[in-house]
Amino acid sequence: MSNRASLLSDWLAQRIDRSNGQPIYQQLHRLLQQAILTRELAAGAKVPSSRLLAAELGIGRNTVTHVYEQLALEGYMLSATGSGTFVAHSAPHEFLFDDAPPAAIASCGTASALSMRGARLIAGAGVSRRQGGAFMPGVPDVSRFPSHVWSRLHAKYWRGPLPDLLTYAPGGGHARLRDALAHYLRTSRSVRCAPEQIIVTTGIHQSIDLAARLLADPGDTIWTEDPCYWGVRSVLQVSGLDLKAIPVDAEGIAPTPADFASPPKLMLVTPSHQYPLGMVMSLARRRMLLEYARQHRCWIIEDDYDSEFRYGSRPLASLQGMDSNGQVIYVGSFGKTLFPGLRIGYVVVPEALAENFAMASAELYREGQLLQQAVLAEFIEQGHFTTHIRRMRTLYCQRRDVMLETIVRRYGDALATAGADAGLHLVLKLPKHVDDRALAIAALAEGIVVRPLSGYYAHLSDAESGLLIGYACVHDNDIAPAFDRLAQVIDRFVNPATHDL
């Protein structure tokens, strides 16, 4: 018997209480769930066979089998025929913190234990400690930000009479920024809104937190795209929503007839540039979603991700602009267009919700940062914002070209790319057998940050293998050398035989 099996069965034996009336099956299920969430049982660990564990605990083997099956259904475990049962990887998190794992969550039942939702959040966290360098996806080149203009505007406001800009914000944010935003969104994104419908937030996370809490109760279902951005998944889960991952096809989110039979309360989509795969949602799909939402009274949250950075065709107008029924909540931010640390985003809501969203935002988050919002308003009004976007679009397009050329030079058409028409990253597809998480960890050891595509899927079993490669924050000249280092790691995984010899 392995040492690991003994440890686990000891741990379980100490906690199973035969006198408390709760069925052993339920206790075992809960304890194993707990052990996985708190990482007592690490992702990837092999669990003892049902025969062995049953013998150790003195319980029926069927009970153990049943619990393992349940945990596999719930995504906590994976069974591989012939090789045993394993603790599932739950998120891209695994590899990113691999070099510096989070402090162990103290054992359950003591005062330092996290809540269940807290443990789940930590176990599924996707955030990285690295925020730049080759090839961190989703990070713009902040060194090109016109900081002299920004700083001058800042200084001007600090010289003026300040009191109104230094205190709490009225619900919704600075009026002048809401005006400037309404104008910008109308003209560049065909968003139909009055300034009062815009609620200034600290970014996509807060916008979605606000919408989830105001529009859905715990247990309500939200459709998310599969794959999708991990951060949003965390925010929705901790709000108690029941996430249903709907696969995407070439036209965007693609619910099946079975999905359509149970309308969700909310759906969250990225029509301009599916995150992370990069396709644009087709017009037919947009019309269908809007009609479905109208009939079934669902809310659509439109995350207009990376709509500003398109390198080929012009984007379709926003979904919000096509909505004649007031069912789309439109969210965006300045994190990618200006700089991530700015923490200014916005949510555009139907007229009937505007007042309530503004009030709830002030009540929940106690907003401020009006001076910074005034600076941004003037930055937009004076045309610096559109100038900056135009410049960065040209720059990122050049880098995208260098990136694609480098990949093609190395791999020809042996490895495909996706999502290179827009945004700050592309996806390098890998053969299905390649463990992209292990590859990403190996790349990190070589100083290269990439994110494994499989980590963006709700379930590892549905995942495609690939790498998100961010090129926006890498200087043109550094792209090829960095990719060469990455390619050596890729080759080890794609053709292991060659390298093992």
Added chain:
Amino acid sequence: MSNRASLLSDWLAQRIDRSNGQPIYQQLHRLLQQAILTRELAAGAKVPSSRLLAAELGIGRNTVTHVYEQLALEGYMLSATGSGTFVAHSAPHEFLFDDAPPAAIASCGTASALSMRGARLIAGAGVSRRQGGAFMPGVPDVSRFPSHVWSRLHAKYWRGPLPDLLTYAPGGGHARLRDALAHYLRTSRSVRCAPEQIIVTTGIHQSIDLAARLLADPGDTIWTEDPCYWGVRSVLQVSGLDLKAIPVDAEGIAPTPADFASPPKLMLVTPSHQYPLGMVMSLARRRMLLEYARQHRCWIIEDDYDSEFRYGSRPLASLQGMDSNGQVIYVGSFGKTLFPGLRIGYVVVPEALAENFAMASAELYREGQLLQQAVLAEFIEQGHFTTHIRRMRTLYCQRRDVMLETIVRRYGDALATAGADAGLHLVLKLPKHVDDRALAIAALAEGIVVRPLSGYYAHLSDAESGLLIGYACVHDNDIAPAFDRLAQVIDRFVNPATHDL
């Protein structure tokens, strides 16, 4: 039969469905709850007698009585013997938005309906549209902020190499600010912590949201002081916690033996300066709470409110500094000491939780604002922070003195004050019969902002009558004239007979 009764019974009759299998009792309960949360039934409205409503709906009178009793237990309604049943006021909100009420929540069942938790949040919202002037409580005098120093530091950072300061923050915030904070909290508040235990947030709301989600699951109980700050109540409620309001006495939060019999998961206290009443928690009470928390493995969240502004005796050290067991979560912010719009706060957690809090904060809120954090760190290191606090303490103390003199000159000892030893506001106590909410609305009509004390209580039936009077943001010379205007309103309410004649 009154017109109101007809309206309500029509509204109910249209919605009660005798064919759907749900008991009439449950339907009526849910519909009335809905009507109150969505303000179809306004706070303070009298509902039809059970006899009348039963007759109108053609249902048993017992059913209606039973539902009314249930709603009264749940705090939605109040029964006054001999005068009938009324919709309960739920929050100070009522008066603050009275001049501009929130857009009506669209009727339930349509796509524009809020979630139940959303409707509850809006119905209980305490946030005000006014953020300054006589006598807005909780707002510092931002016109005295040394903006030239701050602006100079800002400009310096914008000139430097920026990339690391403009991107996303690593979990926990800027290292230099965490260092400066650890030093400040150790020396001035006896908080025992290493910089790694400090998580920089956007303020008290976010700090408490983070702690509530990481340490408690929906349905878990949290003890809050009664009265307490409305904003925190909203944040906790929307996180699904079960709030148990524990009355305070002269020594702070005062749980009864019955309360002690059911240990909560969390408790939230303001030991330095109870909000809003202003007393300091006694040493005996602090010891008792810490011991109880140790024995029952609860977390204590210590909101070290207004600890910097004490005008008489020196404050007791923080509760966190007395905790040898790692059960206190300490929260604070720069909103009152520097300026509210800054949006920088912090939470100090036990060592075992530090890594998880930092990661969860990055995962949930996607932090940034590092440049501003760097500016604040240097502002503290160079001594500007302590200088500013010292200056403001002197200034606020003067204003407090003027405020007290003005009150005493007008009322002698006919009206008592409380909580004037510290902070930015005091409480003017009113006779029990005075409706402080109506008084506050009347004062607003005269251009004076005060908050009714009763709005800070969980239940109107337990509330004391009084006014929160903020003096910190009113110039010395303006205090007496503004108070004279307020006093005319007070006199109308305290001695209505004299004024009605």
